Amino acid sequence: MTEPATLGRRPRSRQRASALLSRTGVTAMLGLAALYTLLPLLWLVLSATKSRQDLFATNGFAPGRHFALLDNLGHLFQVDDGIYLRWLLNTVLYAGLGALLATAFSVAAGYAFDKLAFPGKERVFGLVLLGVMVPGTALAIPLYLIAAQVGLVNTFWGVFLPGLVYPFGVYLARVFSASYVPDEVLEAARMDGAGEIRTFCRIAFPMLTPAFVTIFLFQFTQIWNSFFLPLVMLSDQRLFPVNLGLYEWYSSALSQGHPQDYLLAIVGSLVSVAPLVVLFLMLQRFWKSGLTAGAVK
Incomplete structure (x- = not known):
């Protein structure tokens, strides 16, 4: 038993x-x-507190013997007549305005693919999915050649306009639209005499707010971290985004023997991370709800 x-x-x-x-x-x-994820950020924070001498004479994960963060920040914003502030402003324009417009286009396109019927819809959407699978670095040279033909090389628009196209955002918007926007609500609005544009703007778009925020965060981060396209497209330092400017400082430290540029690149990298952290903290409520779209239908 x-x-x-x-x-x-x-x-x-x-x-x-x-x-x-x-x-x-x-x-x-x-x-x-x-x-x-956190160790590189910790190293960046601790290294930014060091003087140039401490940077090479102390352990990488030890703070500076003399807390020099404020001095380093002051030097960062003053060097070369404040060129870093210009790079930061350029990046805010590239990423902020570009991501905002790209998200608006993506949400409208995703809604149209989900709710509207038009000839060849699925075939066109297949082309969108094909665009998702093509890495951005593979498009940098073709974009440069096209920009050269129309005179956009080494201009603000040569970097800004490609950021308005976001195929992955269109795909996400279609998924969000299928999950968040009931067909019955749209039919009721149409029966009341609302046109398609008014139905989208007044009925569907408020329901797609989590989708808008989620896609905006993804595209903002992607443009903010973009490097290869600005590297190919720009030669004027006044048009550089932060990443390309930091690369110039780091390359100068390596090739021309300017050790002070190491510290500039480190402190500048820390400052460039701060807007992303602040943005995610501000929008995390919408972002979390947006990531669960489609999980329960």
């Missing part, structure tokens, strides 16, 4: 051990991912 009961307990103990091992493994993987 005791043997069957013992046999019945063994599978349960094995299941508990397996579940514990699984949780431990997942926790360890998440811990490693957190370290991989």
Whole structure:
């Protein structure tokens, strides 16, 4: 009588051990991912507190012996007549205005693909999905050649206009539209005499606010971190985004023997991260709700 009961307990103990091992493994993987993400940021913060001498004479994860963050920030914003502030303003225009317009176009296009019927809709949407699979670096040279033909090389528009096209945002907007906007509500608005544009602006768009914020964050981060396209397109330092300017300082430190540029690149990198952190904290409520779109229908 005791043997069957013992046999019945063994599978349960094995299941508990397996579940514990699984949780431990997942926790360890998440811990490693957190370290991989946070350690470079920690190094950046600590290095920004050092003087030029401390940067090369102390441990990378030790703070500066003389807290020099304020001095480093002052030097960062004054060097070359405040060129870093200009790079920062350029990046805000490229990423902020570009992401805002790209998101508006993406949400409108995704809504149209989901709710409207027109000839060749699925084939056109297939081209959008094809654009999702093409990496941005593969398009940099073709974009440069096109810009050269129309005179946009080394101009603000040569970097700004490509950021308005966001195929992945169109795909996300269609998914959001299918999850957030009921067809019955749109039919009721049309029966009341609302046209398609008014129905989208007054009925559908407010429902797609989480989608708008989510797509905006993705595109803003993508443009803010863009490097290869500005590198190919721009040669005027006054038009550089932050990433390209920091690359110039780092290259100067390596090739021309200017060790002070190492510290400029480090402090500038820390400052360039701050707007992304602030933006995510401000919009995280909409972002979290947007990421769950489509999970429950």
